Amino acid sequence: xxxxxxxxxxxxxxxxxxxxxxxxxxxxxxxxxxxxxxxxxxxxxxxxxxxxxxxxxxxxxxxxxxxxxxxxxxxxxxxxxxxxxxxxxxxxxxxxxxxxxxxxxxxxxxxxxxxxxxxxxxxxxxxxxxxxxxxxxxxxxxxxxxxxxxxxxxxxxxxxxxxxxxxxxxxxxxxxxxxxxxxxxxxxxxxxxxxxxxxxxxxxxxxxxxxxxxxxxxxxxxxxxxxxxxxxxxxxxxxxxxxxxxxxxxxxxxxxxxxxxxxxxxxxxxxxxxxxxxxxxxxxxxxxxxxxxxxxxxxxxxxxxxxxxxxxxxxxxxxxxxxxxxxxxxxxxxxxxxxxxxxxxx
Numbered sequence: 001x002x003x004x005x006x007x008x009x010x011x012x013x014x015x016x017x018x019x020x021x022x023x024x025x026x027x028x029x030x031x032x033x034x035x036x037x038x039x040x041x042x043x044x045x046x047x048x049x050x051x052x053x054x055x056x057x058x059x060x061x062x063x064x065x066x067x068x069x070x071x072x073x074x075x076x077x078x079x080x081x082x083x084x085x086x087x088x089x090x091x092x093x094x095x096x097x098x099x100x101x102x103x104x105x106x107x108x109x110x111x112x113x114x115x116x117x118x119x120x121x122x123x124x125x126x127x128x129x130x131x132x133x134x135x136x137x138x139x140x141x142x143x144x145x146x147x148x149x150x151x152x153x154x155x156x157x158x159x160x161x162x163x164x165x166x167x168x169x170x171x172x173x174x175x176x177x178x179x180x181x182x183x184x185x186x187x188x189x190x191x192x193x194x195x196x197x198x199x200x201x202x203x204x205x206x207x208x209x210x211x212x213x214x215x216x217x218x219x220x221x222x223x224x225x226x227x228x229x230x231x232x233x234x235x236x237x238x239x240x241x242x243x244x245x246x247x248x249x250x251x252x253x254x255x256x257x258x259x260x261x262x263x264x265x266x267x268x269x270x271x272x273x274x275x276x277x278x279x280x281x282x283x284x285x286x287x288x289x290x291x292x293x294x295x296x297x298x299x300x301x302x303x304x305x306x307x308x309x310x311x312x313x314x315x316x317x318x319x320x321x322x323x324x325x326x327x328x329x330x331x332x333x334x335x336x337x338x339x340x341x342x343x344x345x346x
Contacts, residue, residue, distance in 0.1 A: 127193020
């Protein structure tokens, strides 16, 4: 692993082409020694370790060995299971989950590509939950111009108690069927929500629809692990997209100038083989007014359809158990960061 990759995040813009892999943030063994056809990228780094230089490098796939259909929902990827998962997680979310996966410095760094340059912008925070990401948004935009949407009333109840968010509009809703008119918002932000979407392409299509012409979508979410045990638990738990999947979903929805900025806790030192619940910030610009050019069929999941209570309980418990693994991963990485000498990969 290159020493310059140990800290910070990068902005990556996809350029079609081929180039030999060079391990960007990965151990060579994770490529299993096989020649991979990976997209060529222009890497613009905002980290002083690189001196602000532009390089042509390889964008490593978050998994290059195991195919994983994104259309197959995991145990906590169904909306009803996610609802009950957060019924309990909302109690400790800000104090237990965020410190290990979604810190304030990560949030502020991930929101930079959203270009929140005006207090008067209209912003929708989709899957806003407890309002942790919204707190970063209202640093730049007047709260009265921000709408927080989430399907979990328990998460939203936490957001309502936060003083900086008192003037925000707070509503329950579905990320795949947004209650906003077409060409409504200047900015669309969604952090830590896509992993619960049964149909991520539909959610990103909705992001395109609700934005004004020239509006920017900023979607912050997980990245797929390469380590076998982490892959196993990721596939049990919820959706961990690959980086190239984000690019494909945005482009299919109609977005232009699609870019990825990698993020992660500083104590990971650039390690991404275990996946990250908050691993990248993906942005795209809406080039024309109106609806998305992408046409889709019926929803993948019908939330009104009755479910078998026993099957639901089993799925919920298995998914929650897999989630425990990802609560422990940042603890493990933090311990390694304390033990392994600085400047060495972990």
